[in-house]
Every structure is written in C-alpha cells, then in structure tokens.
Amino acid sequence: MDHRLFNYGNRFIRGLFYFFFALTTYFAVTSVNLILGDNSQTGSGTTVVTAMVLLVAISISLAGFSYPRVARVLKWIFVRHQVVTASVLLVATVAWQVLFVLCVHPAIGFDVSAIHEAVLDPKGVETMSYFSQNSNNLPILLMQHWLAEQFQTTSWLFFDWVTLILTDLSAVFNILSVAVISRRQIPTAIYVHVGWLAIFPMIIVPYTDAWVLPFVSAYIFCYVVMSYGRCHGFWKVLAAAGFGLNVALAYFMKPSAIVALIAIVLVELLQLIRHEFWQKLTWRKGGLLVVLLVVSGLVGGGAYSAGNHILDTQHYIKINTARAIPAVHFMSMGISGEGGYNAKDALKMAQLPTKKARTEWSKKMYLKRLKQRGFWGYLTFLVKKQRNNSADGSFAWIKEGHFIQQGTKPTGTGFARGLREFVYLYGTRLGDFRYLAQAWWIVWLIMIFFGWRDQRKFTQVLRLTIIGAFLFLLLFEGGRSRYLIQYLPAFLILGTLSFQYSLTRLRRLFQWVKIPI
Template sequence: MDWLTLIAVDSAALINLLIARLLGKQYVRTLWFIQALGLLIFPMIIVPYTDTWVLPVVASGLLGTAMLFSKNRPWWLRILGAVVTGVATVAAGILKPSAIIPMVAIVALAAASGLRYFKWRKLMIGAGLALILATSSSLTYVGLQGAVKRQHFLAVNPALKIPAIHFINMGMSGCDGSYNPDDALKMAELPAKKDKVAYSQKMIKKRFKEWGIGGYATFLVRKQGYNMEAGSFGWLGEGTFMHVGQPDRGWRWIYQPLLYPTGANTKLFFFVSQLVWIGMLNVTLCGWQRRDFWANALRWALIGAWLFLLIFEGGRSRYMIQFLPAMLLLTTITWEQAVQVITRALINIGFKQVKGAVTQQ
C-alpha cells in the first residue's frame, strides 16, 4: 500500500508536467520546481490514503481535457483526449466521486464557450467528440462495474451502500461539518436505504432549523476556513496511524524528526508547509488578471471543489489533496501575472513609505 501511494503521487506529478507541456512549454520549468518543492513537504506520500490514490486518475482526466480542448492540435490527439477524459472521469467517480469535479467543470465551461461562439462546423466537431467521450465513459463504467461483480476477493453488498444525502447531513454537523461518528453509526444500524435517507433528511431539517439562515451562512464561512487552513493537510492531526520509536539513522533521519509523532522538529515542518501553502493561495489569488480559457476552467474546478466540500462532508484540509493537480496547474499558469501584481503592490507600498518619511522630515 505504501508503494502504491508513492507510485500514485509521483505518476500524477509526471502527468501534470505533460499537461503543462500541452498548455505551453514555458510552464514546464515553473511546474517542475513547484511540484519538487511540494513533494518535499508532502507527508501523505508515505501513508495509504484514497485521496492520494486518485491523484493520477484526476491528472489523467485533466490531461485528457488538455488534449481535447487544445488549439492547433492534430485531430487524432483530440479524439484520444475525448477517450482519456471519459475513462478517467468514470474511474475517478468510482474511486472518489468528488474527484470528477475538475473534469466536469472544464467540459462544462468548454461547452458554454462553444455555444457562445456558435458555428455549425465547430458544433459538429464538438458533437462528435462528445459522442466519443460518452461512449468511452459508458464502456468504462460497464467494464469496471462488471469487474467488481466478478471479483471474489471482497464481498460487495450494494444494498449497504450509503446514500449521498448522508454526507450532506454530516456536512452540516458540529462546528466544521466534518466526519460525525454518530451519523456514521446510524447508517450501519439502519439496513434499508429508505431508512438511511429518511434519517438523513430528518437530521438535515433539524440542523438547518437550529442554524437558521444567518447561522448557516456563518457556519459555511467557518467551514471553508477549516477546508483550506492547513498546508500540512492535517498531518498528525487526527487518528493514531503511525507507531514508531526513535528516528532511524542515515538518510531517513532527515525526514523522520520532521514528520514522525516522536520527531523533535515537527513544528518546523508545519511552519514550512504552511508558508508554502499560503504562497500558493496568494499566487492563485493575485493571478486574477489571467483570464483565458484554461485559467478560468481551473478556477471553476477549484470553485466546484470548494462548493462540494461546503455542501458535503468537509472540515478537513486533507480533502483538498484530490484537487491538487488542478490547483498546481492554476498556480503555474498564473505565476507570471501574480508576480507582477505582487511586485507592483510591494513597490507602491515602499514608495508610499518613502514619500511619507520625506514628508515628515
């Protein structure tokens, strides 16, 4: 499982570099350094976690959309992009339903842009690519569902599937809308799906009545803070998933004092990871002047992710891991504009300070 996590994270980083090359070769070097820095402070790479396993699937979906909607590309690349997008979207949806949000956002924005600039030729090409995408999605869904039914390693009972409304209910619980053990236990106690749905609906009405409109709006603002607060993605913040003694000698000693519960330098790790996280968020914010299709598409992908985590179970920054490919790409393509905005702001602040000092003299 540890090796699976390592392969998943590293392969997602490599796929992201391919996407950057399709969007513009000038982005490859920037993304290379950003991802290299990110991997140095990404401890989730050493523990099995479904949000890291889905990363290469999400990155593949973004790669498919990059091939599908790239301009001045050969026709076969766009067809291949439709196939890859369909396969990756369905695979991501089965492994982690929320992971389809970036692909859905990009395809929806592309469709809206196509309708805005209506031309029959583009409409026919778009319809053909959409048919290929739908076909690849359907075949992938049927194939994966068939594989689940045919396997005998794990017993799968579809009747015990937890309805989506349960996660909406948990998303309204507590002070941060995170995992609620009482609601989870109730889902195990209620065997019938209709009973699970009825319980969740009752709790949603009860909690919304307790919050009120103003209280719920305040709750969502606070929840968004919990969703985005930690650059460490909640490392060592919950659970007892790691039991170790003293750090090893040799090269492992470099990281174990920083990451292990018994490490002496964990505060340094939290400080550095938070610094990098704040930097990434500031770049995506200050790069607002970049407004082409891909910048807007990746912004909508992140907005969709935030809306999902606000409505459904959230309250944990580690839930943002599955959306890192989109966030890293957005940071990369808006880097130049963000640096310009930040530089101008610093110059203006410095100029005002100097002017104020001269005036006082």
C-alpha cells in the first residue's frame, strides 16, 4: 500500500509537471520572437546578426554530420576536453558580462528607480508613499543603502556590478549542486550556465528578480549537501545552518522565492510513505536527521525574527505600514486583462484610506472578474496566461514599457553604442537579442522535456518547484516571463541533470540519422 501511494505521488508530480511544461514548450516554439526579418507583432525585426549566427550554426552542424573529420574535431573539443573547453567558455562569458556592464549601465525606471531614489534621498514624499505601499521592497532598499555606505557610492554602475556578482554567484551554487549529485556533469552544468549568462541583460537591472537568485541557489545547494553529500556530519550540519539562513534571506528579498522550500518539504514528506525509508533508517541517520531539522529550523527562525526586527525598528525611511497593499490585490490583478500589472487597480490601492477597504475592494473585484469570465472563459484565460508567463525566452525584456531612463534610442558611439542597440526599445538589434534568447530558451526547455525517465528524488523536487512557480504566476500577478527569473535555478539545474536522459531519448527518436563520430 505504501509503495503504491508513493508511486502515485511521483506519477502525479510528473504528470502535472509535463502538462504545464508541454504548454510552455509549445508556446515557446511558436513564439513571435522567432519571426525572421521584419516583425510586425513585436516591432523589432532581426538583422544580419541573426542571419550570420544561424549561418554559422547550420554550417557547423552540416559539416559535423557530413564530414567525419569535422565531427571528430568537435567531439575532441566539446566532449573529450569538455572540462577545459567549459572552463574557458565560462571565463570568456564573465569577461563578456564585465564588458557589457561597462558599456551599458543606464539608469533604470519603475520600481528600480524608486529604490534608487530612496538610496539618494529617503525623505521624499513620493518615495515614502511608495515604500508605505510596497514594503516588500524595503529589504532590498536597506541592503542597497548599506552597500552604498560601505563603498561610498550610489552610482548605477556600482549596483550593476553587485547585480552581476550576485547573478554569477547563483551560477556557482547551481554548478556546485550538480557537482554534489554527479561530478561527471559539471562540464554540462557549465555549458548550460554559460548559455544563460551570455544572454542575460538583467544584470543591468539591480532589482529583486536577480538579487534573490544566489539565496535560492544557496539553499538548494545546502539541501543537496544534506541529502546527497558524501561528507562528514559536521558539513551537513553547516549546510543545515546555511539552508535556514538562505531561506530566510530569499524570503525577505522576494517572498515568492521560497516555492522551492515548499517543494522540498512535500517531496521529503512523500519519502516517509516508503517502507524502504524506514528500513534503511538507523539510529545514527535518524539522530543526524533530527539535528539537521533542528539546526535549519533554529537558524532559519532566528534569521527570520532578526530580519523582522530590523525592518520594524529601522529609521532610514519613514513608512506607514497601514498603507501596505494586501496580497489579495495581486490575485485581483492576476485575473484582469492578460493577468499582469493593472494601473487602475494600483491607483485604487493608493486612493482607498484603510487596509480593510483595500482588501474588501480587491476581494470584490476578484470575485467579479472571476464571475465575468465564467468556467470555460477562466480556463481559456489561464492557458493564455501560461503563454504570457513562460513562453518568452528574453524574460519580457522591454515588453513592460521602456524602463531605461536615458531614452528609447541608443546613444553614444563605437562598440558601446553597438551593444546598446541590442537592449534599447528602438535599438536596431533588439529583435536579434530576442531571437537568440528565444532559441536558447527552446534548447533549454527541450533538454528538460525529454528527461521524463529521470525519477530521482531531487529531480522531483525541481519539477515540483517549477509546478509551484507556474501555479503561483497563474493565481497572482504575472502576465510576463520576467517573474520566472526567480525560479531559474530550478530550470538550470534540472536542464543539466536531464541532459543525458534527453540526449539518449533524442538519439533513439532520430536513430535513422547517421552521425559520423
């Protein structure tokens, strides 16, 4: 009976995951970002840059399939000497990131601008009003204020450097997680992360989307060490402390980033059903398990209490907590329009005087919108919202309005101007960036999609994390794939671990194609 329940639970996770993931993969493959040439739907067409990249990629692929010598050279570089090749590519990618930030570090608008303004002057009326309503951004403000004091600078370039470091630190923790599970897959992990980091312009946006990444990656890594690490118990206890600390830090930076924690708890509870779990449980293992739970709970709880104390007693900026926006507001917005930001709802939150009034109005609007859509209309809406939430491989870059404050057109000359053409609203190569980002996103999704035979516990944790991410964005404010960024560690690690399974499956599907290696 216990074995049957365990298998049912695993099948349910896998089935639900592939239901959502099949939709995402289909929507990604049919994305308007992949239109070559003029693109009337996005307004940003591709140029000779995309044509050249495709030409090179197709030429190398055809040469590899047609000429055994070329195939052997490619295998020698990317397979036999993959450690060296991956390491060189990683160093080159970091150098590319540094160059990109040096050339492109504009002032950013929207919420990022509000935080930066508060770092410069926390006494502005509009600034205090913003943080009274959006107190969830108070932790990143205090963190940026502390960094500004320590390094004696408030420049956008400085905070972009911090964003770059935090993003790359996330990659390091992800690769370490893979190393603990399978050292042989470290080069694959590096290849995957190189592809991501090379086309991730969010490093010039110092906001919670990127800043939460290292904390999510760190607590996933600590969980992996506790669960899979072949090391002394001391290191597992240390990992338990790191787990609790980083869960708390992730929560303060972006509360929705603890979805992976929920997935970990649910999958571990599922393991308790197995008869084999109790058979293998010795007094020593049981004692260590209790210690790990107590340490992670105490450290996490302590960090959470300390964080709340800091927020409650801070005197840097004066805020009125009674003005805070209720969570149901984001559910109400999540069912309006395309499921994204609703300016009218946001204005109403500013107009209503009490938290009770804001909560009641949001509940009323949520129920009204739900009733207006009806059962089938709501299902149709959710399918469309899933497309908006997850299909765009550029993570909705410049699709929420132009947030670069220096203008919609690139400025400057030379190489720096050329880079800006890829990321500005009216940059001549914005369509190229979106195409390349979309192509890589599809490769990434396919790597995960065909790995369905992988039934390892950690794989199920990652799948359940992604399910949780999809469900959260369907229920709350979403409407664009930028919100997926906080969950990228799960995608990146799962893509790496699924690679060999997917490669085997694809080889069987295309075994009629003779590869001359």
